Amino acid sequence: MTRDDYEVIIGLEVHSELSTKTKIFCSCPTTFGASPNTQVCPICMAMPGTLPVLNEKVVEYAVKAGLATNCTISKDSKNDRKNYFYPDLPKAYQISQYDKPLCEKGYIEIDTESGKKKIRITRIHIEEDAGKLNHDDFGGGSLVDLNRAGVPLIEIVSEPDLRSSQEVESYLKKLKAILEYIEVSDCKMQEGSFRADVNVSVRKKGDEKLGTRTEMKNMNSFRSITRAIEYEVDRQIELLEEGKEVEQETLRWDDVSGKTFSMRDKEDAQDYRYFPDPDLAAIKLSDEYIENIRKNLPELPESRKQRYLDQYKLSEKDANIITASKYLSDLFENAIKVCNNPKAVSNWIISDISRILNETEMDPIEIPFDAKQLGKLIVLIDKGTISSSIGKKVLEELFEEPRDPEDIIKEKGWIQISDESAIKEIVTKILEANPQSVADYKAGKDKALGFLVGQAMKETKGKANPKMLNEMFLKELNG
Amino acid sequence: MDITELTVHELLEKLEKNEIEIKDITNAYLNNIEKKEKDVESFVTILSEEAKKQAEEIQEKKEKGEINSRFAGIPIGIKDNICTKGIKTTCSSKMLENFISPYDATVVEKLKSENMVNLGKLNMDEFAMGGSTEYSYFKKTKNPWNLNKVPGGSSGGSAAAVAAELVPWALGSDTGGSIRQPSSFCGVVGLKPTYGLVSRYGLVAFASSLDQIGPITKDVRDSALLLNIIAGYDKKDTTSKNMEKIDYEKGLKNDVKGLKIAIPKEFYGDGINREVKEILQKAIEKYKEMGAEVSEVSLDIAKYALATYYIIACAEASSNLGRFDGIRYTYRTKQYSNLKELYKKTRSEGFGKEVKRRIILGTYVLSSGYYDAYYKKAQQVRTLVMNEFNKIFENYDVILTPTSPTVAFDIGSKSNNPMEMYLADICTVSINIAGLPAISIPAGVDKEGMPIGMQIIGNKFEEQKILNTAYAFEQEFKFREKYKPEFKK
Incomplete structure (x- = not known):
C-alpha cells in the first residue's frame, strides 16, 4: 500500500x-x-x-x-x-x-x-x-x-x-x-x-x-x-x-x-x-x-476580496494574496489613494514586495514603509521620473531605510534620462561601440536590439527611459 | 482604670474626653502582651517596637490636626492569613514561614486609612484548616479561660488575644466557623459577614466560595464598629457586592419586641452537649421575656451540610494551595534532583498533616470519574441548603442555634481524630454553605466556668438584624460583667 x-x-x-x-x-x-x-x-x-x-x-x-x-x-x-x-x-x-x-x-x-x-x-x-x-x-x-x-x-x-x-x-x-x-x-x-x-x-x-x-x-x-x-x-x-x-x-x-x-x-x-x-x-x-458587537464588526477578508474583484478587477489569485493579510490589504487601499493606479499597486505587492517578504521571512505587519511612500513611488514611475527598474531599487531602499521616494532618487541621482538629445547621445555611443550587433540586426537578428538596449541601460545605470531608448535605437538602425 | 479592660467604643469615648492619650492605649496592650502572651501564645508576629512608634506618630499627627480619623491610634490584631505589606504573613505554616507580602489586603488598607495600629499577626490553624489552632506550625495557642484547653479555631489566636485583652479587637476569617467557634470557646463576640460583604482581596484563600473576613471583639457594639470599617465593595474582588454602605453602629438598637426567632430542632439534638443546650434554653427564655416570638422549625437539610462543606472546601483548597510549590516565595526542600521531586518534597515537608489530608481529599473529589459523584453533587446540595434557609427567612427574622456542640476541649484531645474535629463544625458550616451572616456571642458558662456561645443567623446582608438581636441579649445578660477569663492551669 x-x-x-x-x-x-x-x-x-x-x-x-x-x-x-x-x-x-x-x-x-x-x-x-x-x-x-x-x-x-x-x-x-x-x-x-x-x-x-x-x-x-x-x-x-x-x-x-x-x-x-x-x-x-x-x-x-x-x-x-x-x-x-x-x-x-x-x-x-x-x-x-x-x-x-x-x-x-x-x-x-x-x-x-x-x-x-x-x-x-x-x-x-x-x-x-x-x-x-x-x-x-x-x-x-x-x-x-x-x-x-x-x-x-x-x-x-x-x-x-x-x-x-x-x-x-x-x-x-x-x-x-x-x-x-x-x-x-x-x-x-x-x-x-x-x-x-x-x-x-x-x-x-x-x-x-x-x-x-x-x-x-x-x-x-x-x-x-x-x-x-x-x-x-x-x-x-x-x-x-x-x-x-x-x-x-x-x-x-x-x-x-x-x-x-x-x-x-x-x-x-x-x-x-x-x-x-x-x-x-x-x-x-x-x-x-452581542448585536452591538456584530453591528460594529469591520469588513472581513472575504468581503474585501469580493470588492477587489468587482471594483479593481483584480484576478482571484491576486485578490487572495492581498486580502490574506490585513496589513497588505490596507497598504493596497491606502497606496491607491495616493497614486490612483490599483493595477500598479497590486503588481508591486504581488511581485516585488511579496518576494522581499519571502526572502527575509518578514511578516507583512513588519513592512517598514507606509502606503503613502509606496503610492508616491508608483506616481514617480507613472510620471516617467524614474523607470520601473529604478523603482525596484527605490523599493529596496524603502525596506532598508524608509523615507520619501523623491528624496531617495534625488539623493541617489536616479532621476530618469528622458531628454531626447541625451538619449540620442547614448544611442550613438552604443551603436559605435558595437558594430557587430548593428550588423547582426541588419542581417535580420532582432535579438540584437535587445542587447543594444541592455548595453545602453548598463551605461546609464538603468536611468535611461527604456521606451525612448527603444524608439531611438529603432530610428537610428532603420533610418 | 485599666485601659485594656475597656471596649473600643469606651476607648473612643475616653479619647474624646481627653481622659487618655492615643499612645497610652498601645502601651497598655504591649504591657499586657509582655505579661500574658507567654501563657496564651496567641501571636505569630508581635510588632512591639513598630506599634509603639506608630502610636506616637499618630498621636503627634492627631494633635497637629493632620489626621482626623475616628479610629486613629486604636490598636488591632490581624489573623496571620491576611496579607500585610512588609510584615510576615505565614498562615501559621512552615510553607510561608518567611513570606513577606508585597501588598496589603483590602481590609488592611482600610485599617491603615483609619490610622489604626497593628499590634501583630495572630496564630491560627495552618491555612485556616482546623478547629483548635493546634494545627499551627509554630505554637499551640491556649484558651485564656483555662490554659489546658484549646481556644478553638481556626482564628484561635484572634479570639484568645481578644479574650486575654492582648488586643482590643481583631480580624479573623471564617470558612466553616473559624471566627464563630473560637469566639464561642473564648467568650467573645465573633461575626461572620454575608459572603460578599467584606473584600477577600489579600485573604490567603482556603475555600474561595466560603471564606469571609470578620471582626472578633469584646462586645456587639465593637463588632458593629469594626464591621463598619471593613465592609464594602472592592473592585479587586468581583465576588464582593456593590451596595450602599450601612452604618451598623448607628443602626444598633436594644429592642427585640415582635422579632421572629426560629429555633431549628436539628441544632439541638443528640450531638449537642447538655449544658450547651441548657444555656441556649435559658437564652431563648430571655428572648421571650424581652418580647421576641420564638418558634421551633425544621432545617432537615442541615444534616448534609457537613459532608457538603468538606467536599466543597477541600476541593477549592486543593486548587488554591497549588501555588505553594517551592518555585517562588515558599519553603523549598533542600535536596532534589528533578522538578517532580522538588514539588513532592517541598509540599510533603512544607505542609502539615491536616492540610495534606484536605488537599488529598479535595484532589480526589475533583478527579475525573469522581467529580459528578462528589463535587457536583455537593454543589447541588448546596443549592438545597440555601433554599431551606430561604424558606425559613420567609417567615422569620433570625435563626438561633448553639455555635458549637461543646465548650472548649482539652489540648490534644481531638487533634489525632479528624472526624471528631470536623464534627465540632456541625453548627457553623451550613451558614457558610448558604453564604449567610452569623454572629456568635457568649450566652453563659458551663459548670467549669467555660464560656458557651450562641449563634444568631440572619438572611443575606441582614447583619443589622443579627447585631441588634445579639445586642439586646448582651445588654440584658451582661456577660462581661459576670465572667472573666482566669488563666487557670
Whole structure:
C-alpha cells in the first residue's frame, strides 16, 4: 500500500494572543519583549491572597472572533480552573473555560484545489497564557519569566475536517487574516502570539472509524507546521503498514532535526480536575451586547476580496494574496489613494514586495514603509521620473531605510534620462561601440536590439527611459 | 482604670474626653502582651517596637490636626492569613514561614486609612484548616479561660488575644466557623459577614466560595464598629457586592419586641452537649421575656451540610494551595534532583498533616470519574441548603442555634481524630454553605466556668438584624460583667 491509500484527518487547536492593552485578570501591560519579570504584579505572580478580575475587553474580543467565524455566542458562560503543576504556571491552575465556552459551532471557508470548503469550528474559549522558562546560562538551572503569565488568549478548536497540510495552511492563513481584520490579535507566529497544536490521524480510505490521533506542539511557522504534518503522516502510515499501532500521545516537533518526539509518557496522563473558578462570576451577555458587537464588526477578508474583484478587477489569485493579510490589504487601499493606479499597486505587492517578504521571512505587519511612500513611488514611475527598474531599487531602499521616494532618487541621482538629445547621445555611443550587433540586426537578428538596449541601460545605470531608448535605437538602425 | 479592660467604643469615648492619650492605649496592650502572651501564645508576629512608634506618630499627627480619623491610634490584631505589606504573613505554616507580602489586603488598607495600629499577626490553624489552632506550625495557642484547653479555631489566636485583652479587637476569617467557634470557646463576640460583604482581596484563600473576613471583639457594639470599617465593595474582588454602605453602629438598637426567632430542632439534638443546650434554653427564655416570638422549625437539610462543606472546601483548597510549590516565595526542600521531586518534597515537608489530608481529599473529589459523584453533587446540595434557609427567612427574622456542640476541649484531645474535629463544625458550616451572616456571642458558662456561645443567623446582608438581636441579649445578660477569663492551669 502507498500513501495514496490513506486518508489524513487533521483537527487544529489554535491559540491566539489577544491584543488587549492589559492582561486578562490584572492591569499589567501585555507588551512583547520586555525584560523578564517587569510586567508583573502580585496578581499575575499568584501571590497568596490575590484575586482575578476579568478584563471585559477580553470577552469583547473573543465575541468578535466568534462572530467573525460564524459561531453561536453563549449568553451564559463561565471560567474554570485547569489544575496542573509547572513552574511557568504560578497559580498551579490556568483559568480557562471548560464546558461552557464563549463561542460554539462556527465555521470558516477555505479555498482548496477542488473549490471552497467549510471547516467547522467546535468552539472558541478565553484563557490566560502561562509564563516562560528561560534556561539559565550561568547557573545551569531554569529561570521563570512571568511577563506572559496572564496575557489573554483565545483557543480556537476546529473539527477534524482538514485532509492535508495544504488545507491546514489555507485554514490557518484564513483564520489569521480574520483575526487581524477584526483587530483582536497581532497573530505574530514568531513571537508566539499565534500558535497551533495539530491533531493528526490517518485511516485507510473507505474506513469509517477514525485512526488513533497524536497531538503535535511547538511549530512556530507555517513551514514547520507543514513539515511536521508530512513527517507525522508518514510515521503513522509506516507504523500501520508494519502492523503496529499508533499511540495516542503528545509530540513535540523539533524544527532542527525535522522529527517529532514524545513529550510525556502514558503513566503521566494528566487529570486537570477542571472546576468552576469560585473567584469569578459567571459571564452573562445580553442580546444587545452581542448585536452591538456584530453591528460594529469591520469588513472581513472575504468581503474585501469580493470588492477587489468587482471594483479593481483584480484576478482571484491576486485578490487572495492581498486580502490574506490585513496589513497588505490596507497598504493596497491606502497606496491607491495616493497614486490612483490599483493595477500598479497590486503588481508591486504581488511581485516585488511579496518576494522581499519571502526572502527575509518578514511578516507583512513588519513592512517598514507606509502606503503613502509606496503610492508616491508608483506616481514617480507613472510620471516617467524614474523607470520601473529604478523603482525596484527605490523599493529596496524603502525596506532598508524608509523615507520619501523623491528624496531617495534625488539623493541617489536616479532621476530618469528622458531628454531626447541625451538619449540620442547614448544611442550613438552604443551603436559605435558595437558594430557587430548593428550588423547582426541588419542581417535580420532582432535579438540584437535587445542587447543594444541592455548595453545602453548598463551605461546609464538603468536611468535611461527604456521606451525612448527603444524608439531611438529603432530610428537610428532603420533610418 | 485599666485601659485594656475597656471596649473600643469606651476607648473612643475616653479619647474624646481627653481622659487618655492615643499612645497610652498601645502601651497598655504591649504591657499586657509582655505579661500574658507567654501563657496564651496567641501571636505569630508581635510588632512591639513598630506599634509603639506608630502610636506616637499618630498621636503627634492627631494633635497637629493632620489626621482626623475616628479610629486613629486604636490598636488591632490581624489573623496571620491576611496579607500585610512588609510584615510576615505565614498562615501559621512552615510553607510561608518567611513570606513577606508585597501588598496589603483590602481590609488592611482600610485599617491603615483609619490610622489604626497593628499590634501583630495572630496564630491560627495552618491555612485556616482546623478547629483548635493546634494545627499551627509554630505554637499551640491556649484558651485564656483555662490554659489546658484549646481556644478553638481556626482564628484561635484572634479570639484568645481578644479574650486575654492582648488586643482590643481583631480580624479573623471564617470558612466553616473559624471566627464563630473560637469566639464561642473564648467568650467573645465573633461575626461572620454575608459572603460578599467584606473584600477577600489579600485573604490567603482556603475555600474561595466560603471564606469571609470578620471582626472578633469584646462586645456587639465593637463588632458593629469594626464591621463598619471593613465592609464594602472592592473592585479587586468581583465576588464582593456593590451596595450602599450601612452604618451598623448607628443602626444598633436594644429592642427585640415582635422579632421572629426560629429555633431549628436539628441544632439541638443528640450531638449537642447538655449544658450547651441548657444555656441556649435559658437564652431563648430571655428572648421571650424581652418580647421576641420564638418558634421551633425544621432545617432537615442541615444534616448534609457537613459532608457538603468538606467536599466543597477541600476541593477549592486543593486548587488554591497549588501555588505553594517551592518555585517562588515558599519553603523549598533542600535536596532534589528533578522538578517532580522538588514539588513532592517541598509540599510533603512544607505542609502539615491536616492540610495534606484536605488537599488529598479535595484532589480526589475533583478527579475525573469522581467529580459528578462528589463535587457536583455537593454543589447541588448546596443549592438545597440555601433554599431551606430561604424558606425559613420567609417567615422569620433570625435563626438561633448553639455555635458549637461543646465548650472548649482539652489540648490534644481531638487533634489525632479528624472526624471528631470536623464534627465540632456541625453548627457553623451550613451558614457558610448558604453564604449567610452569623454572629456568635457568649450566652453563659458551663459548670467549669467555660464560656458557651450562641449563634444568631440572619438572611443575606441582614447583619443589622443579627447585631441588634445579639445586642439586646448582651445588654440584658451582661456577660462581661459576670465572667472573666482566669488563666487557670
